[in-house]
Amino acid sequence: xxxxxxxxxxxxxxxxxxxxxxxxxxxxxxxxxxxxxxxxxxxxxxxxxxxxxxxxxxxxxxxxxxxxxxxxxxxxxxxxxxxxxxxxxxxxxxxxxxxxxxxxxxxxxxxxxxxxxxxxxxxxxxxxxxxxxxxxxxxxxxxxxxxxxxxxxxxxxxxxxxxxxxxxxxxxxxxxx
Amino acid sequence: xxxxxxxxxxxxxxxxxxxxxxxxxxxxxxxxxxxxxxxxxxxxxxxxxxxxxxxxxxxxxxxxxxxxxxxxxxxxxxxxxxxxxxxxxxxxxxxxxxxxxxxxxxxxxxxxxxxxxxxxxxxxxxxxxxxxxxxxxxxxxxxxxxxxxxxxxxxxxxxxxxxxxxxxxxxxxxxxx
DNA sequence: TTTTCTATGTTATAGCATAACCCGTCAAGA
DNA sequence: TCTTGACGGGTTATGCTATAACATAGAAAA
Numbered sequence: 338x339x340x341x342x343x344x345x346x347x348x349x350x351x352x353x354x355x356x357x358x359x360x361x362x363x364x365x366x367x368x369x370x371x372x373x374x375x376x377x378x379x380x381x382x383x384x385x386x387x388x389x390x391x392x393x394x395x396x397x398x399x400x401x402x403x404x405x406x407x408x409x410x411x412x413x414x415x416x417x418x419x420x421x422x423x424x425x426x427x428x429x430x431x432x433x434x435x436x437x438x439x440x441x442x443x444x445x446x447x448x449x450x451x452x453x454x455x456x457x458x459x460x461x462x463x464x465x466x467x468x469x470x471x472x473x474x475x476x477x478x479x480x481x482x483x484x485x486x487x488x489x490x491x492x493x494x495x496x497x498x499x500x501x502x503x504x505x506x507x508x509x510x511x512x513x514x
Numbered sequence: 515x516x517x518x519x520x521x522x523x524x525x526x527x528x529x530x531x532x533x534x535x536x537x538x539x540x541x542x543x544x545x546x547x548x549x550x551x552x553x554x555x556x557x558x559x560x561x562x563x564x565x566x567x568x569x570x571x572x573x574x575x576x577x578x579x580x581x582x583x584x585x586x587x588x589x590x591x592x593x594x595x596x597x598x599x600x601x602x603x604x605x606x607x608x609x610x611x612x613x614x615x616x617x618x619x620x621x622x623x624x625x626x627x628x629x630x631x632x633x634x635x636x637x638x639x640x641x642x643x644x645x646x647x648x649x650x651x652x653x654x655x656x657x658x659x660x661x662x663x664x665x666x667x668x669x670x671x672x673x674x675x676x677x678x679x680x681x682x683x684x685x686x687x688x689x690x691x
Numbered sequence: 692t693t694t695t696c697t698a699t700g701t702t703a704t705a706g707c708a709t710a711a712c713c714c715g716t717c718a719a720g721a
Numbered sequence: 722t723c724t725t726g727a728c729g730g731g732t733t734a735t736g737c738t739a740t741a742a743c744a745t746a747g748a749a750a751a
Contacts, residue, residue: 419700442619460659462668473662481655482637482677490682491639499674500659505667596731
């Protein structure tokens with residue numbers, strides 16, 4: 338278990354200090370809270386958070402990092418769900434559609450959303466050394482993008498903003514390169 | 515040929531009016547100019563724009579849209595180059611590394627860079643109906659992203675900003691949906 | 692209850708990307 | 722001149738990512 342060893346108090350991955358995005362912490366209770374929020378979000382949308390879907394979200398939350406679809410699939414299969422790719426892809430698609438997870442294209446991977454329910458345009462910060470992924474609020478960025486696009490007559494519906502670089506923990510290690 | 519039918523004057527895809535990003539135009543001479551610029555860029559970097567690499571760039575320029583690696587490969591093979599995936603991927607990787615082309619992850623595709631040599635952080639506007647891709651300057655966005663990341667102790671090295679939506683030509687068609 | 696729609700599972704296949712190896716070319720140094 | 726090493730480009734083979742198409746079961750609506 339990656340995350341249980343860190344005793345650092347978790348003030349909530351979900352909705353408080355973004356500076357904790359890269360901090361190691363025990364987030365089991367944030368995960369709990371996020372699951373509850375997910376139920377509410379799905380309910381509000383008239384969608385059903387079925388067992389596979391719920392378990393898929395749990396898997397993403399437990400991993401606390403971005404997982405490939407096939408990694409998710411393996412864990413679903415181990416839990417007695419179907420073991421063919423569409424099982425994972427469908428569940429993940431559902432989560433992404435309802436804003437409960439995000440797809441990180443640079444990694445061909447998926448990560449649980451840390452702010453479900455809120456309207457948000459996230460930017461992802463991906464550490465190229467340790468693979469950690471943080472979800473940073475990008476409202477202003479998104480607004481700027483929309484404005485820029487509007488100037489060209491383009492209407493933005495969805496946007497991916499993904500940055501590759503070094504996280505706080507790795508930025509030191511890499512400097513000796 | 516997609517682009518030769520449009521008689522609209524091309525004031526230069528490369529370096530002038532971004533409003534032409536989505537305009538159909540005969541860009542054969544911009545392509546010529548971009549190839550020259552590419553030679554200069556490669557030369558300045560001490561890299562060699564070999565026949566395969568040059569031809570790959572030409573292919574992207576001729577297509578005037580994003581091409582999958584296998585599409586590029588087919589055309590390379592037709593021109594007598596190797597016909598195995600690594601041939602295309604290596605050439606494309608070279609072009610991307612030297613800022614002569616961009617990888618558009620949302621499409622698993624590659625497109626020629628319209629502003630080679632300039633330091634630029636492009637944002638891509640992808641039309642979900644016609645598939646057109648425009649490269650919009652995103653300097654301010656990138657600056658904002660860097661600042662946001664810095665606040666979290668993250669150092670951005672590369673960023674992808676990709677927007678999915680409707681281009682000027684398609685925004686009308688879609689309104690009746 | 693019957694119908695209908697949604698969800699889950701399957702098989703099969705398509706599409707994207709890279710590892711590992713071989714060989715030829717070219718330039719620098721022995 | 723010969724050798725050596727870096728680089729480029731070609732190959733075979735394989736792995737990873739994603740979706741199409743179809744079958745079945747269960748929930749919701751009529």
